Amino acid sequence: MGYLSAIVFLPVIGAILIALIPGLGERIIKRLAAVFTFIPLALTVYLFVIFQRGQGFNGALQFEVNLSWIPQINAFYHLGVDGISLPLVLLMAILGFLVVLISWKVHLRVREYFAWLLLLETSILGVFASLDLLLFFLFWEIEVIPMYFLISIWGTGRREYSAIKYVIYTLFGSAFMLAGILALYFTTGSLDMIEIARTIGSISTAIPLTAIFFLLIIGFAIKLPVFPLHTWLPDAHTDAPTAVSVILAGALLKMGGYGIIRICVSIFPQVAKTFAPLFIILAVIGILYGAALTLRQTDLKRLIAYSSVSHMGYVLLGIFALSQVSLVGASLQMFSHGLVTGLLFAMAGLVMHNAEERNLLYLGGLAKQTPLIALVFSIAGLASLGLPLTSGFIAEFLVFVGSFSSTTVAGIKIYTLLAAFGVVLAAGYILWMIQRVFFGPVQEKFNGVKDADNLEKVYMFIFVGLILLVGIYPAVLTDVFNSGILPVAQIFLH
Amino acid sequence: MNLALFAPEIILAVLAVLVIILDLFIQRKGWLAALSIVGLLISAGFAVGLWNETPRTIFNSMLAVDNYAVFFKILFSGIAILVILASKDYVSRFPRFQGEYYALILLSALGMMLMASTTELISLFVSLELVNLSLYSLVGFLKDAKSTEASLKYLLLSAVASAVLLFGMALVYGFTGYTQLGDIAVAIQSTLPASDPNVLTNPALFLGLILMIAGFGFKIAMVPFHMWVPDVYEGAPTPITAYLSVGSKAAGFAIILRVFYSAFILPGSLSLDWGMVLAVLAAVTMTAGNIIAIQQNNIKRMLGYSSIAQAGYVMVGLATVGLAPAAATAGQSGLLFFLLSYSFTNLGAFFAIIAISNKVSSDQINDFAGMGKRSPLMALALTLCLISLIGLPPASGFVAKFYIFSSAVQNNLLWLVIIAVINSVISAYYYLRVVKVMWMNEPAAADSVEASGALKIALLLSCLGVLLFGIAPGIAMHFTSLAKMLGL
Numbered sequence: 001m002g003y004l005s006a007i008v009f010l011p012v013i014g015a016i017l018i019a020l021i022p023g024l025g026e027r028i029i030k031r032l033a034a035v036f037t038f039i040p041l042a043l044t045v046y047l048f049v050i051f052q053r054g055q056g057f058n059g060a061l062q063f064e065v066n067l068s069w070i071p072q073i074n075a076f077y078h079l080g081v082d083g084i085s086l087p088l089v090l091l092m093a094i095l096g097f098l099v100v101l102i103s104w105k106v107h108l109r110v111r112e113y114f115a116w117l118l119l120l121e122t123s124i125l126g127v128f129a130s131l132d133l134l135l136f137f138l139f140w141e142i143e144v145i146p147m148y149f150l151i152s153i154w155g156t157g158r159r160e161y162s163a164i165k166y167v168i169y170t171l172f173g174s175a176f177m178l179a180g181i182l183a184l185y186f187t188t189g190s191l192d193m194i195e196i197a198r199t200i201g202s203i204s205t206a207i208p209l210t211a212i213f214f215l216l217i218i219g220f221a222i223k224l225p226v227f228p229l230h231t232w233l234p235d236a237h238t239d240a241p242t243a244v245s246v247i248l249a250g251a252l253l254k255m256g257g258y259g260i261i262r263i264c265v266s267i268f269p270q271v272a273k274t275f276a277p278l279f280i281i282l283a284v285i286g287i288l289y290g291a292a293l294t295l296r297q298t299d300l301k302r303l304i305a306y307s308s309v310s311h312m313g314y315v316l317l318g319i320f321a322l323s324q325v326s327l328v329g330a331s332l333q334m335f336s337h338g339l340v341t342g343l344l345f346a347m348a349g350l351v352m353h354n355a356e357e358r359n360l361l362y363l364g365g366l367a368k369q370t371p372l373i374a375l376v377f378s379i380a381g382l383a384s385l386g387l388p389l390t391s392g393f394i395a396e397f398l399v400f401v402g403s404f405s406s407t408t409v410a411g412i413k414i415y416t417l418l419a420a421f422g423v424v425l426a427a428g429y430i431l432w433m434i435q436r437v438f439f440g441p442v443q444e445k446f447n448g449v450k451d452a453d454n455l456e457k458v459y460m461f462i463f464v465g466l467i468l469l470v471g472i473y474p475a476v477l478t479d480v481f482n483s484g485i486l487p488v489a490q491i492f493l494h
Numbered sequence: 495m496n497l498a499l500f501a502p503e504i505i506l507a508v509l510a511v512l513v514i515i516l517d518l519f520i521q522r523k524g525w526l527a528a529l530s531i532v533g534l535l536i537s538a539g540f541a542v543g544l545w546n547e548t549p550r551t552i553f554n555s556m557l558a559v560d561n562y563a564v565f566f567k568i569l570f571s572g573i574a575i576l577v578i579l580a581s582k583d584y585v586s587r588f589p590r591f592q593g594e595y596y597a598l599i600l601l602s603a604l605g606m607m608l609m610a611s612t613t614e615l616i617s618l619f620v621s622l623e624l625v626n627l628s629l630y631s632l633v634g635f636l637k638d639a640k641s642t643e644a645s646l647k648y649l650l651l652s653a654v655a656s657a658v659l660l661f662g663m664a665l666v667y668g669f670t671g672y673t674q675l676g677d678i679a680v681a682i683q684s685t686l687p688a689s690d691p692n693v694l695t696n697p698a699l700f701l702g703l704i705l706m707i708a709g710f711g712f713k714i715a716m717v718p719f720h721m722w723v724p725d726v727y728e729g730a731p732t733p734i735t736a737y738l739s740v741g742s743k744a745a746g747f748a749i750i751l752r753v754f755y756s757a758f759i760l761p762g763s764l765s766l767d768w769g770m771v772l773a774v775l776a777a778v779t780m781t782a783g784n785i786i787a788i789q790q791n792n793i794k795r796m797l798g799y800s801s802i803a804q805a806g807y808v809m810v811g812l813a814t815v816g817l818a819p820a821a822a823t824a825g826q827s828g829l830l831f832f833l834l835s836y837s838f839t840n841l842g843a844f845f846a847i848i849a850i851s852n853k854v855s856s857d858q859i860n861d862f863a864g865m866g867k868r869s870p871l872m873a874l875a876l877t878l879c880l881i882s883l884i885g886l887p888p889a890s891g892f893v894a895k896f897y898i899f900s901s902a903v904q905n906n907l908l909w910l911v912i913i914a915v916i917n918s919v920i921s922a923y924y925y926l927r928v929v930k931v932m933w934m935n936e937p938a939a940a941d942s943v944e945a946s947g948a949l950k951i952a953l954l955l956s957c958l959g960v961l962l963f964g965i966a967p968g969i970a971m972h973f974t975s976l977a978k979m980l981g982l
Contacts, residue, residue: 068968069966069968070893070967070968070971071968071971071972072827072897072968072971072972072975073896073897073900073971112866134896137896138887138888138892139887141886141887141892142886142887142888144886145881145886148926148929149933152930152934153933153934160930160934164923164926164930167922167926168919168922168923171884171918171919171922172916172919175912175915175916175918175919176912176915178895178896178899178915179899179903179908179911179912179915182896182899182900182903182908182911183903183908185900185903186900186903186904206906207908
């Protein structure tokens with residue numbers, strides 16, 4: 001069945017084992033979860049290494065599996081990766097393993113927790129690896145169930161409200177997406193994304209393509225999220241347990257960006273081009289409005305959550321600038337944001353766990369008591385505001401350069417300049433946050449607060465290492481992204 | 495006439511009588527249940543033997559033996575078997591008449607089988623009444639105030655619906671002069687003006703059609719003929735509620751599809767008319783069902799309204815059949831697959847509820863608190879079924895909705911599909927409420943839920959069905975796409 005099937009389904013096999021084998025102890029469950037996320041990670045790294053790059057392989061699908069699944073509706077079990085999806089599979093595999101480590105201190109209903117976590121990983125990996133629309137949608141929908149449980153049982157604050165809000169928003173978006181997929185299936189008679197993208201230009205359609213495009217993009221826009229559909233995000237992020245916030249910010253949001261590139265832009269290039277100004281304006285609003293909201297947050301996790309709204313605006317900007325550089329930038333921004341914000345949430349979780357305080361008004365001076373956390377938090381923060389040598393810099397740089405020089409959309413220069421102002425705001429909220437948490441007068445009440453232990457050091461340094469690696473040598477990813485983006489970008493060149 | 499063609503029905507009739515007689519001599523009533531199950535299996539076995547035989551009619555064109563009828567016969571035997579298995583934990587509540595309980599289930603299953611195969615208005619009415627009469631008594635079997643009230647309500651409203659149906663059938667007969675569905679179709683076509691053979695403007699026939707839709711609409715709990723559902727579902731013994739929500743509903747759809755497809759499919763304008771009427775009613779039905787279900791606190795009432803909403807989704811398939819070109823069968827196949835998936839899902843949900851309600855002695859949703867801790871597997875099974883009712887993967891409800899909606903989109907019903915998918919979102923709210931109560935609230939007691947082996951097997955089979963049709967639906971779809979009706 002191939003490597004991809006193993007990568008996608010190993011976590012859920014782990015989940016089933018954890019859920020059904022009676023009498024497993026907490027330690028064994030955690031180790032099982034680690035094993036069943038580490039093997040997919042190792043396999044993904046292996047695929048990433050042997051992935052064929054270079055001229056002849058632009059847009060080529062690799063490691064494909066294509067089996068008949070439901071012949072009556074022409075649905076296939078079709079997995080495969082190209083340059084766009086492979087890095088995202090890698091991102092999810094990395095995060096999938098790291099969140100198990102991050103969850104090591106969970107003691108509440110451990111069995112269920114890890115079962116849901118692993119099921120979640122399978123569903124996200126499946127979204128990135130599927131090439132059949134029904135399969136894609138199946139994985140897209142499965143994700144809702146574990147998220148609902150993870151937020152509402154292991155979350156904090158108004159967790160049940162946030163969980164159901166998340167579910168309703170997601171299902172609302174995917175309801176329209178389902179209608180869009182059905183309309184697309186009716187129009188083309190196929191559920192294969194690649195084949196549809198190839199043939200749709202030559203088909204006269206009964207349902208206007210614009211209508212299908214908008215049905216589909218509602219689902220993606222909610223997930224990314226695009227202003228004004230972002231209001232579920234702060235609640236879900238804030239109330240989710242740490243590890244789930246990491247996955248949510250790190251990989252789940254990218255399902256939206258990936259869907260827009262893979263389906264909306266690749267299948268409907270003309271519609272995307274026509275409506276690009278609309279989405280660019282929404283992106284700019286998202287960037288600036290998100291940043292402005294971030295500035296006035298006093299809850300550590302909520303602050304990071306709002307910063308995601310702003311950062312995902314860059315992704316949307318890069319995508320709808322529709323140039324090769326900007327699309328690569330947008331993809332890289334997805335990967336980078338996954339690592340950077342993942343690390344930020346992990347560190348915020350550590351601060352909350354160790355200091356038992358998440359309100360910025362009461363935090364302060366922790367750099368003295370927890371120097372290592374302060375250091376890593378600062379690195380993540382600097383990467384988030386786009387400091388050179390970190391992955392955040394190169395990603396945002398590519399987005400801005402690509403958008404500014406794009407010739408596809410009129411007036412893009414002004415929008416890009418406006419969006420670049422978001423970086424200034426980011427510097428403001430990130431530095432202010434770090435200052436309010438770690439600097440200022442040392443507080444007595446935090447004297448006993450522990451610094452990171454060994455396990456935490458392991459995942460911190462993996463995160464930091466990856467962020468610096470991508471920042472210093474971005475070609476490790478951009479080569480791959482480029483090979484997938486090139487065929488998409490070429491549509492817009494003439 | 496070849497008796498083998500009628501064997502499934504004969505076996506059931508003999509079996510029902512046998513059960514009543516043996517009831518006099520056998521003290522351990524469990525044997526009667528076992529006998530009923532074996533009989534149903536044999537009956538289903540004969541039905542399987544009829545699969546893919548040359549379609550034909552028997553008894554002077556009163557009954558059809560085609561794949562469509564055989565499909566439903568097997569489905570109804572399966573449903574009856576599961577219901578009898580699940581009744582094991584419930585029959586002890588009946589003061590007397592346990593043997594009759596099984597016999598009545600068999601008789602109603604017989605009626606449903608006849609409904610699926612009838613091709614003539616009078617036998618249609620007789621089989622419908624056979625189902626109804628058995629169900630009236632089954633609903634009232636508990637003999638407490640609620641159960642009796644439910645039974646009486648069901649009897650009165652159902653009788654009115656039957657009258658309406660009869661009036662509709664009388665009008666159709668008056669217009670065409672035939673009771674046989676194929677003859678009706680021919681008679682309608684022969685009266686069409688030669689100048690424009692696609693237009694039909696006969697108010698009496700339209701009135702007959704509308705009245706028949708209303709009469710059948712009662713059976714499938716279509717809005718606005720759904721008022722009986724919550725009270726009857728709440729008052730009836732829970733296995734019978736499951737049976738009503740699945741068997742009687744599937745039989746209703748079987749007969750509607752047969753009648754409208756055989757008698758009123760041509761001329762095109764006629765089927766477009768009832769297709770559109772059903773499309774609008776589908777939208778109303780699912781929306782009303784879902785919105786009212788949100789406020790329910792009793793799980794049986796909630797599932798009652800949910801089953802109204804589910805009927806709305808199936809009606810999308812009916813409307814598709816009306817609006818599709820006569821040769822297209824995707825809509826029908828989608829409808830049958832949805833019914834199959836829905837049957838397993840809803841039976842599973844009710845079986846889990848039987849076990850849990852028995853333990854906590856309550857049907858209130860709030861009393862299900864903490865079931866995730868007390869009986870994780872039971873709670874997991876109920877969760878799976880609820881997820882399937884929402885239409886989320888990997889459960890069968892997901893594929894079923896995809897399948898039925900995809901043929902609707904192909905027949906210009908995109909607007910209806912959008913309403914339907916938004917309805918699925920609304921439904922997530924109340925289904926997940928039960929899930930939330932089970933997994934997140936604190937349990938009132940610590941002891942787990944016990945259930946008999948029979949109930950567990952029934953629950954397991956239902957859940958396996960839900961998963962199988964969700965992950966590998968191809969095989970079942972292969973059969974539903976072959977379950978064509980005999981052209982009359």
